[in-house]
Amino acid sequence: MSDQHSTHGAHGFETLAIHAGQEADPQTGAVVTPIYQVSTFKQDGVGGLRGGYEYSRSANPTRTALEENLAALDGGRRGLAFASGLAAEDTLLRTVTKPGDHIVIPNDAYGGTFRLFSKVLSRWGVEWSVADTHHAEQVRAAIRPNTKVVWVETPSNPLLGIADISALAHIAHEAGAILVVDNTFASPYLQQPLALGADVVVYSTTKYMGGHSDVVGGALVTDDAALGEELAYHQNAIGGVAGPFDAWLVMRGIKTLGVRMDRHSSNAARVAEFLQSHPKVAQVLYPGLPEHPGHEIAAKQMRAFGGMVSFRHKDGEEAAVQVCNRARLFTLGESLGGVESLIEHPGRMTHASAAGSALEVPADLVRLSVGIESIDDLLADLSEALK
Ligand SMILES: *Cc1c(COP(=O)(O)O)cnc(C)c1O
Numbered sequence: 002m003s004d005q006h007s008t009h010g011a012h013g014f015e016t017l018a019i020h021a022g023q024e025a026d027p028q029t030g031a032v033v034t035p036i037y038q039v040s041t042f043k044q045d046g047v048g049g050l051r052g053g054y055e056y057s058r059s060a061n062p063t064r065t066a067l068e069e070n071l072a073a074l075d076g077g078r079r080g081l082a083f084a085s086g087l088a089a090e091d092t093l094l095r096t097v098t099k100p101g102d103h104i105v106i107p108n109d110a111y112g113g114t115f116r117l118f119s120k121v122l123s124r125w126g127v128e129w130s131v132a133d134t135h136h137a138e139q140v141r142a143a144i145r146p147n148t149k150v151v152w153v154e155t156p157s158n159p160l161l162g163i164a165d166i167s168a169l170a171h172i173a174h175e176a177g178a179i180l181v182v183d184n185t186f187a188s189p190y191l192q193q194p195l196a197l198g199a200d201v202v203v204y205s206t207t208k209y210m211g212g213h214s215d216v217v218g219g220a221l222v223t224d225d226a227a228l229g230e231e232l233a234y235h236q237n238a239i240g241g242v243a244g245p246f247d248a249w250l251v252m253r254g255i256k257t258l259g260v261r262m263d264r265h266s267s268n269a270a271r272v273a274e275f276l277q278s279h280p281k282v283a284q285v286l287y288p289g290l291p292e293h294p295g296h297e298i299a300a301k302q303m304r305a306f307g308g309m310v311s312f313r314h315k316d317g318e319e320a321a322v323q324v325c326n327r328a329r330l331f332t333l334g335e336s337l338g339g340v341e342s343l344i345e346h347p348g349r350m351t352h353a354s355a356a357g358s359a360l361e362v363p364a365d366l367v368r369l370s371v372g373i374e375s376i377d378d379l380l381a382d383l384s385e386a387l388k
Pocket of ligand 1: 085086087088111113114154158183185186204205206207208217218219
């Protein structure tokens with residue numbers, strides 16, 4: 002595999018998104034990396050591999066193109082593509098922890114991430130405790146002698162909390178732990194965790210990276226070459242890799258990531274403003290609002306504030322559920338980050354598995370993934386749904 006830092010270092014983000022890892026096909030000149038839908042590769046004599054390819058769990062040219070692209074976008078030495086965000090997280094956690102180790106996890110996180118810690122890893126003797134990652138001092142207080150990982154999601158899902166990545170990197174490193182940032186909500190276009198001191202960046206590429214609600218995938222990026230090797234070893238040993246077609250779809254999505262994120266962010270800002278002045282809305286959670294408690298840190302570490310907006314309904318849970326049921330253009334569904342707008346009730350849908358835990362979400366909460374449709378149509382739909 003070629004050095005992922007290679008020739009693109011001097012280029013801007015949008016150029017890297019379209020070109021990094023994606024030279025024209027050497028055999029045919031195809032401008033787009035082909036889908037190498039193949040499991041095994043002919044060897045020129047025993048052990049004579051062409052370009053290092055042997056078996057597609059270990060490496061596949063379409064996946065390699067995506068992995069080099071992912072590394073370039075986050076400014077890391079190594080990018081790895083997985084079958085889902087959770088497959089990426091599982092591989093990471095089994096690479097960097099062993100029984101008896103401790104992880105600090107956020108009090109606001111994707112429900113599936115919490116389930117992985119609380120229901121799966123805990124059975125293998127990995128301890129975890131919850132800290133309010135939006136207050137760096139509370140993370141410091143949660144650290145134990147056996148803490149190996151500090152995990153943070155910023156902006157967080159679904160409460161849109163903001164954590165100070167450089168402060169947390171400092172605290173984690175002082176304790177001899179690594180900082181992992183789930184950058185799914187921001188994408189590398191809006192936020193660059195490695196440059197802020199994080200050790201590993203995690204993505205559900207299902208969301209903004211894919212961007213079209215047509216693929217499930219995950220990724221890890223690190224600038225630590227040795228850790229990158231260990232992660233690649235476990236990626237192959239555990240086997241939760243991205244298939245060639247899925248890798249191709251994510252790559253196709255990434256080419257327009259920058260323009261999509263700009264529009265997601267400007268549409269979401271308008272939606273947040275609209276909700277703020279609506280009489281049925283008790284609170285709007287959007288880091289772009291000056292009164293959001295994390296606004297200043299978000300402004301410091303993000304290029305724009307992203308496409309996710311949550312709000313609390315004044316009339317409580319049933320009213321919040323009714324808004325979700327009544328929206329038309331905002332499609333009722335889980336997931337996020339696609340070009341189309343989605344609406345959901347986290348308490349009963351994406352975050353149902355956090356019920357009764359420190360990560361339980363308010364029952365009157367509605368989460369919006371603001372798409373890139375015409376903004377006037379989106380506002381009209383919300384206005385109707387809130388009536
Ligand atoms: C969706 C999501 C995940 C999990 O990713 P999958 O691709 O669904 O496995 C992890 N973190 C965040 C923030 C997510 O939104």
